[in-house]
Amino acid sequence: MNEQTLIDKFIELYQxxxxxxxxxxPGRINLIGEHTDYNGGYVFPASISFGxxxxxxxxxxxxxxxxxxxxxxxxxxxxxxxxxNYQKDDNWANYPKGMVDFFIKAGFELxxxxxVLYYGNIPNAAGLSSxxxxxxxxxxxxxxxYQLDIDRIDxxxxxxxxxxxxxxxxxxxxxxxxxxxxxxxxxxxxxCDTLDYQYAPIELGNYVIMIxxxxxxxxxxxxxxxxxxxxxxxxLKDLQTQLPIKSLGELSIDxxxxxxxxxxxxxxxxxxxxxxxxxxxxxxxxAKLQADDLVGFGQLLNESHLSLQYDxxxxxxxLDTLVQTAWEQDGVLGARMTGAGFxxxxxxxxxxxxxxxxxxxxxxVYTSKVGYSPTxxxxxxxxxxxxxxx
Ligand code: GLA
Numbered sequence: 001m002n003e004q005t006l007i008d009k010f011i012e013l014y015q016x017x018x019x020x021x022x023x024x025x026p027g028r029i030n031l032i033g034e035h036t037d038y039n040g041g042y043v044f045p046a047s048i049s050f051g052x053x054x055x056x057x058x059x060x061x062x063x064x065x066x067x068x069x070x071x072x073x074x075x076x077x078x079x080x081x082x083x084x085n086y087q088k089d090d091n092w093a094n095y096p097k098g099m100v101d102f103f104i105k106a107g108f109e110l111x112x113x114x115x116v117l118y119y120g121n122i123p124n125a126a127g128l129s130s131x132x133x134x135x136x137x138x139x140x141x142x143x144x145x146y147q148l149d150i151d152r153i154d155x156x157x158x159x160x161x162x163x164x165x166x167x168x169x170x171x172x173x174x175x176x177x178x179x180x181x182x183x184x185x186x187x188x189x190x191x192c193d194t195l196d197y198q199y200a201p202i203e204l205g206n207y208v209i210m211i212x213x214x215x216x217x218x219x220x221x222x223x224x225x226x227x228x229x230x231x232x233x234x235x236l237k238d239l240q241t242q243l244p245i246k247s248l249g250e251l252s253i254d255x256x257x258x259x260x261x262x263x264x265x266x267x268x269x270x271x272x273x274x275x276x277x278x279x280x281x282x283x284x285x286x287a288k289l290q291a292d293d294l295v296g297f298g299q300l301l302n303e304s305h306l307s308l309q310y311d312x313x314x315x316x317x318x319l320d321t322l323v324q325t326a327w328e329q330d331g332v333l334g335a336r337m338t339g340a341g342f343x344x345x346x347x348x349x350x351x352x353x354x355x356x357x358x359x360x361x362x363x364x365v366y367t368s369k370v371g372y373s374p375t376x377x378x379x380x381x382x383x384x385x386x387x388x389x390x
Pocket of ligand 1: 038
């Protein structure tokens, strides 16, 4: 569906009286640095060319009407600026509604309502951050329609607050940051403690990043995610009995090894080990890319997966089968799960001349083991959330 088709549909649906604007926010992959964001560590994500479009125009009254082409069966969802509380019945529209609510709570004045039509092409439930994408596309929409002077990182933080406090998912800052701050052909090395960041050009020569969707439904993902968060908090408390640290992200590998005996529970110790080692790998990954050492970079991806499989335990048979099969293929420099885990997607660094053969081999092994096939996408790294000037 191209942008003009979306605008035509918007006009047909709403017959707007005011100027029509079009916006886009991407989804994201994370190259490395998994389950480190809420531990005050580093992440290394990039925004991708899949994402969410929004077409919108201001209204004269205080009504907001939301419509999604992807969820036509939910129909038009209508709310007013005078009642922006979370409502279960508002379904997917709670994401943009939460953004409106939190923009107002942050002090921005929205004196009129608006009409909006959304369309997303991020594969469903694939762990590529479709929810952060809809939050941020709504953020740039509000910025433009109401000519707000908002710092982009503040918008990113509002997106995370909506996720945490309005939707009730206890996620870190990575997804909203990657989507709000993304840059074409670059990944972002982000320190989630200070929010200092740096863009790293992704120049892979003969290699491409393949995204492989397990197509597994992500059941229990949320409760397991929260369980991992509290295990890390537990580890931190134990370490704080002797160490003046505020997050696991402050620990070097040496400091962790010297003090890990303070963590009494063995499982909790493994979780903390992942957080500390993964943080180091993430910093090392930037150095490998800067030195054009794709083999070394791929090796870090592999180590990351093993740590997520055995120490953090967030993979599962689907992701492990994809990744292990990828490792066995000629032309693959590295592969790992990406995102929260428990299903969703893996990424692999793949020789672009061998893509077809690799896809076929992975599909054969995965299908015979798991019972259904995976889906492949080639990742192009695009810009972060923005208005599209047509
Ligand atoms: C999800 C969360 C992120 C991050 C990742 C794991 O995508 O939304 O904040 O914690 O999982 O790295």
